[in-house]
Amino acid sequence: MILDYKDYDKIVSHRKKSDRFSVIIAVVLGIVVIIGLLYAISWKNNYRLQNLLSTLKCEEARQYVDSHYYFFHRSNAHEANALLELVEKKFEPAEYYFSNNEPGRFPDYWNKYVDLFIKNGDYRYGMLYLTYLKKKFTYNDIEGYHCIVSTILNNFASANNCLENARNISSLKKYAEILSAVEQKKRFNWIVDRHDNPLVYKKTGSPDYFYSNEDIAWLKPDMLALEEKDYYNTLKLTLDAKLQKYAYDALGNYHGTLLLMKKDGQLLAAVSKIDDKGEPLFIRLLKPGSIVKIVTSSAAMRNNIDLSKIFPLECKGFIVPYEKKIFYDWLAHEKVESIVEALASSCNVSFGIIGNYVKEKKLMEELDHFGINKTITMExxxxxxxxxxxxxxxxxxxxxxxxxxNYIQITPVLALLWVSAIINDGIAMIPFFLKSAQSIADVSYKAKKGEILSKFTNKDYLEPIYQGMIDAVEKDFGTGKRAKLEQYRIALKTGTAGEKDPAYDAIIIGYAPAEKPQIVFVMFALSAGKASLEGTRIIKEFLASALPYYESSN
Incomplete structure (x- = not known):
């Protein structure tokens, strides 16, 4: 058979068209398959992500988003990212996304995250997420949560109506009742003592704060190193309102400071009585007087001074170490048997001689051991x-x-550290007074425990100091004998500093009970006169009330 070449061209042309069509079909089918696979992968990844988010497995969700980012619906990935940024406390990136985008599908897990933010006291985070959801969804539960969070953030203007509605939502009923009570009282107890008694409160709808009693008026918010969310939660202090009042009343009309601290560093009372509105008196530099003798005692022990070459000694009320240079004592103590008696009677002559044996360089080193050159961070x-x-x-x-x-100045807080070291085998604990912060859900965050500052001295050096401070109260020659209590044994060291005109400053440091110390105390009463007289009266008045109360409440 002979084919016409024209027929051949037609056949070839037809086959080419058929082949092109097959290729197109194959390509289209391939694209459909790929899209289907990608969609299936995306669906699978989104399902997995939603599952992780709904079970609050935030770390796994973060890793999953980061490793599969290009296999999600883009809006889902962005939304999940923003939510996880909030969980990780990165407010600004989350705010940027939520402010510039609309919600996709309704997230079944939304309330779990808002509950999490409320429990952790992160109300601003909850507000941001709820405001985002409200762009598209208007469910009652979302409105109820929005009302609760908005009211906590001090928006009480429309609280009555929306709180009534929030009461009908079981998960919000408790919060609504708490906020309704706050709204009725027109005040929120912001800072409370260890027993939940109010110390500082806020009025609803106002950012200002007010003191429940003047004995806490030294406390300013910036002293607590607060985060933004702390202004909307309850701050619980280690302080005790009753002990605060006992300390404040004991100081009477004197300017001064009185501190009481547990063995682990928790401040139970911190009073600063001063006319000016500057920093609290207990962090100001003051002259310490004879309480420094405990440091000198430690220096003598550390440097192996042969005390048998010093004691017993006869104190005539002065010595003349150098020609025409007299070193005076405040009293002629007569015979002083030991360093223990010298400490208890606060004999200047005895400690002047000890200082001469130790020498200036070693005294300076001991003061350094006892923290005088440190910078203290307290809250x-x-x-x-x-x-x-x-x-x-x-x-x-x-x-x-x-x-x-004359030449030494310390803060009363450092004096507190000295006594802390004495009862903790030479280890000084950092004083603190912020115990925890609590959200409206009664969940605590920022819980604190005692921390060691440093080791001031060795346990082996402390025995004469222990006994000297006990004898200061219990012996007739002790400068603290007027502070003796019938029911409790206490130990203390007196100090008198400053100028005679108008009157000396009275300083007392000590601990109780003497046999098994649990608390330490420091008092600086400015222009109160000698510590052995007016100082002991003040501290006795304070401890006579404070110790029975502390024993019954702990």
Whole structure:
């Protein structure tokens, strides 16, 4: 058979068209299959992500989003990312997304995250997420949660109506009742003591705060190193309102400070009585007087001073270490048998001689061991612990250092650390007074425990200090004998500093009970006179009320 070449061209052309059509069909089918696979993968990934989010497995969800980012519906990935940013406390990135996008499908797990934010006290995070959801969804539960969070954030203007509606939602009933009570009282107890008694409160609809009693008026919010959310939650302090009042009342009309602290560093009372509105008196530099003798005692022990070469000694009320240079005592103590008696009777002559044996360099080293050159951080406050003024070519400089006269300044907080070290085998605990913060759901965050600052001295060096502070109260020659209580044994060291005109400052540090110390105390009463007289009266009045109460409430 002979084919016409024209027929051949037609056949070839037909086959080419058929082949092209087959290729197109194959390509289209391939694309459909790929799209289907991608959709299936995307659906699977989205399902997995929603499952992780609904079970609050946020870390796994974050890893899953990061590793499969290009296999999600883009809006779902962005929304999940923003929500996880909130969980990770990254507010700004989440805010950017939520402000510039609309919700996709309704997230079944939304209330779990809002509940999480409320329990953790992160109300602003909850508000951001709820505001985002309200762009598209208007369910009653979302409105109820929005009402609760908005009211907590101090928007009480429309609280009555929406709180009534929120009561009908079982998961919100408790919150609605709490906020309704706050709205009725027109006040919110912001800062409370260890027994939940109000110390500082806010009025609804106002950012201002007010003190329940003047004994806490030294406390400013920035002293607590607060986060933004802390302003809307309850802050629980270690302080005790009753002990605060006992301390404040005991100081009477004197300017001064009185501190009471547990063995682990929890401040039970912190009073600062001063006319000016500056920083609390307990973080200001003051002259310590004879309480420095406990540091000198430790220096003598650390440097193996042969005390048998010093004691017993005869104290005539002064010595003349150098020609025409007299070193005075506040009393002629007559015979002083030991360093224990010297500490209890606060004999300047004895400690001046000990200082001369230890020498200036070693005294300075011991003061450094006892933290005088440290910077103390206590909550949001940061301050120098103390300072030593340089030697002004005074021939009896080391005598003066040894008794805390003229050249030494410390904060009352450092004095508290000294006593803390005495009852903790030489280890000083950092004082703190913020115990925890609590959300409206009664969930605590920011819970704190005692922390060690440093080791000031060795346990082996403390025995004469223990006994000397006990004898200061229990022996007739003790400078603290007027502070003796019938029911409790206490131990203390007195100090008198400053100028005679108008009157000396009375300083007392100590611990109780003497046999098994649990608490330490420090008092600086400015211009109150000698510590052995007015100082002991003040501390006795305080402890006579404080110790029975503390024993019954702990």
């Amino acid at each position: 949001g406050m940061k301050f120098p612990a103390g300072k030593v003024l340089p030697n002004p070519s005074d021939p009896i400089y080391e005598y003066s250092l040894a008794i805390g006269d």
